[in-house]
Amino acid sequence: MRDWIPSFLLVRPSLGSFRLEGKAKISFLEKGLHHIGEAISTAYRQWESTSRNGFLQGVDARVKILFMAFFLVIVSLKRDIGSATLISLFFFVLAILSQLKITYFYRKILFLTFVFGFLIALPSALNVAREGELVLPIFHFSKSRELWIYHIPETIGFTKEGLHGVAVLTLRVFNSLSLSFLILHTTSFPEILKALRVFKIPDTLLLIIGLSYKYFLLFARILEEMYLAKKSRLIRDLSHGSARKWIAGRITFIFGKTQQRGEEVFKAMLSRGFSGPIHISVFAKLGRWDWSVGTFLFLAGVLILWI
Amino acid sequence: MDLRGEEVEKMIVLDSASYKYQDIISAISNINLEVREGERFAIIGANGSGKTTLLQIMNGLIPLSSGRIFFRGHEVSTKSLKEKGFMRFFRERVGYVFQDPDVQLFCPTVLDELLYGPLQLEISKEEALDRAFEIMKMLGIENLKDRPSYMLSGGEKKKVAIGSVLTTNPEVLLLDEPTNGLDPKTQCFLVELMLALNEAGKTLVIATHDLSLVDELQATVGVLSEEHRMEKTGSAIDILKDEELLLRVNLIHEHIHRHGDMAHRHIHSHYLFHRHEK
Structure with a gap:
């Protein structure tokens, strides 16, 4: 049998140890793949939290979607800090009752609120954007100036009215994100899609979104595996050039695979009776618990509106 | 023992x-x-x-x-x-042959695939080529050397995936x-x-x-x-x-x-x- 084997395979590598050659660079490829891994991880975490035995998990997705739409309107109607804080507290209690991991849940919300709420709104608190009672001066000129359509006052700083506006806007963003994340972490993606039918979104569009989501996760997995396969054969640092070449090759591969998978799915649909119109399975009737929770959430919303 | x-x-x-x-x-x-x-x-x-x-x-x-x-x-x-x-x-x-050869094969042709490992090890091109041809002979895939991986059957892909690992002599x-x-x-x-x-x-x-x-x-x-x-x-x-x-x-x-x-x-x-x- 040994005659089969090329002679170089019979040579044993020198045993013993290795020479220290310094740290290998982390390629941009690894960083990019890390983000794809995070996307898969998020999907897993959501799936895991939707299957817990919490308060909102047991409620029909249609009730939750209507609750979300109703409260998004309430969040945008309330313009005072007290009401906005009350809404935040209400969502916090719902998150606890739904057994969500609070730190993980609020980490992303706070980051997004800081970037898309606070940072974006902050310049509007300056007296350059809107006049008001100066509470926090930050820069002083010798005299006031006119610049295009703006009036630059002698002292630039944050105004009381401006800071109030920033606080309200930040709280609104925070509440809207908390509400969306609350639904996403207590309802599985296919259920959300089905529930969107209450807004008369066409079934075809829902099917396409559902398939896209499934494909994204599927190809993220393939991509992760391809990277591991590359890593297992990587003996030296990967240069940027060769990483780019590898990516180009793999994009072609994924493209081909997507096309092939698309054709296969279509054939499977045809063989199972698809003839044009799409029919998504219908929901069961709402139960007593769904009605009770729905009524409670509706009354809570009305109460917050009234306050 | x-x-x-x-x-x-x-x-x-x-x-x-x-x-x-x-x-x-x-x-x-x-x-x-x-x-x-x-x-x-x-x-x-x-x-x-x-x-x-x-x-x-x-x-x-x-x-x-x-x-x-x-x-x-x-x-x-x-x-x-x-x-x-x-x-x-x-x-x-340590060489690893994946279950799905598709994820493992990323070079333009079978020959490139077999040369990838030895060239990374900075083995001379002549020796790398010798290794690649010896492995192809052992696996009976010499006729596939210029083919891209997507033109191979399942069994051929598996052989190439194994060959691509063997050329580094793990x-x-x-x-x-x-x-x-x-x-x-x-x-x-x-x-x-x-x-x-x-x-x-x-x-x-x-x-x-x-x-x-x-x-x-x-x-x-x-x-x-x-x-x-x-x-x-x-x-x-x-x-x-x-x-x-x-x-x-x-x-x-x-x-x-x-x-x-x-x-x-x-x-x-x-x-x-x-x-x-x-």
Whole structure:
């Protein structure tokens, strides 16, 4: 049998140890793949939290979607800090009752609120954007100036009215994100899609979104595996050039695979009776618990509106 | 010590190794394992028991959630693999053949695929070419050298994937379901190839649920349970005759079928046990 084997395979590598050659660079490829891994991880975490035995998990997705739409309107109607804080507290209690991991849940919300709420709104608190009672001066000129359509006052700083506006806007963003994340972490993606039918979104569009989501996760997995396969054969640092070449090759591969998978799915649909119109399975009737929770959430919303 | 009483070096050692996929789903749990130099080691278990994860951990591709892994006495970790010298030392000695060759083959042609490893090792182009052609001859794929991987059949892709790893002359070959989905002739060829490589001194670690492969290779066997634990380790003979164990880990099952008017119930594995009860 040994005659089969090329002679170089019979040579044993020198045993013993290795020479220290310094740290290998982390390629941009690894960083990019890390983000794809995070996307898969998020999907897993959501799936895991939707299957817990919490308060909102047991409620029909249609009730939750209507609750979300109703409260998004309430969040945008309330313009005072007290009401906005009350809404935040209400969502916090719902998150606890739904057994969500609070730190993980609020980490992303706070980051997004800081970037898309606070940072974006902050310049509007300056007296350059809107006049008001100066509470926090930050820069002083010798005299006031006119610049295009703006009036630059002698002292630039944050105004009381401006800071109030920033606080309200930040709280609104925070509440809207908390509400969306609350639904996403207590309802599985296919259920959300089905529930969107209450807004008369066409079934075809829902099917396409559902398939896209499934494909994204599927190809993220393939991509992760391809990277591991590359890593297992990587003996030296990967240069940027060769990483780019590898990516180009793999994009072609994924493209081909997507096309092939698309054709296969279509054939499977045809063989199972698809003839044009799409029919998504219908929901069961709402139960007593769904009605009770729905009524409670509706009354809570009305109460917050009234306050 | 091996059967002849000679000192054999521990090649791969896993010490209380656990891994959770995405920190949520347990894939392997508290595994202790030793693979010795020149050994044929088969990891068997039902689908989802963690065989692939275990191989990927042995190849340092995914970091352990807890526990440790050693290769020739050196700890393999995210930190140690960042050291260029160790990464080279480890990667040129441990080759991994993925279950799906599509994810592994990324070069334009078969020849490029076989040259990739040796050229990375900075072996001269002449020697790299010699290696590639010798491997192609061994695998009977010389006629495919200029083909891109997407123009190959499943069996051909598998041969190229194995060849692409062999050209770097690794000491250890990790093979994930090597015969899965292949026709009987290619399966038979691969079994003979694995035996020949092992005879040539290569250590083989195979993940499979194919009990006939385990029997043919007469490997040392580690059985993974559906709870992702190492249920038992032993010789192929001992493991394959332990029906209770194989039933428990879902590698064989009870099965009812008819012969004319007679109905039979027996243990069924699509391999060894097809013994009718009276």
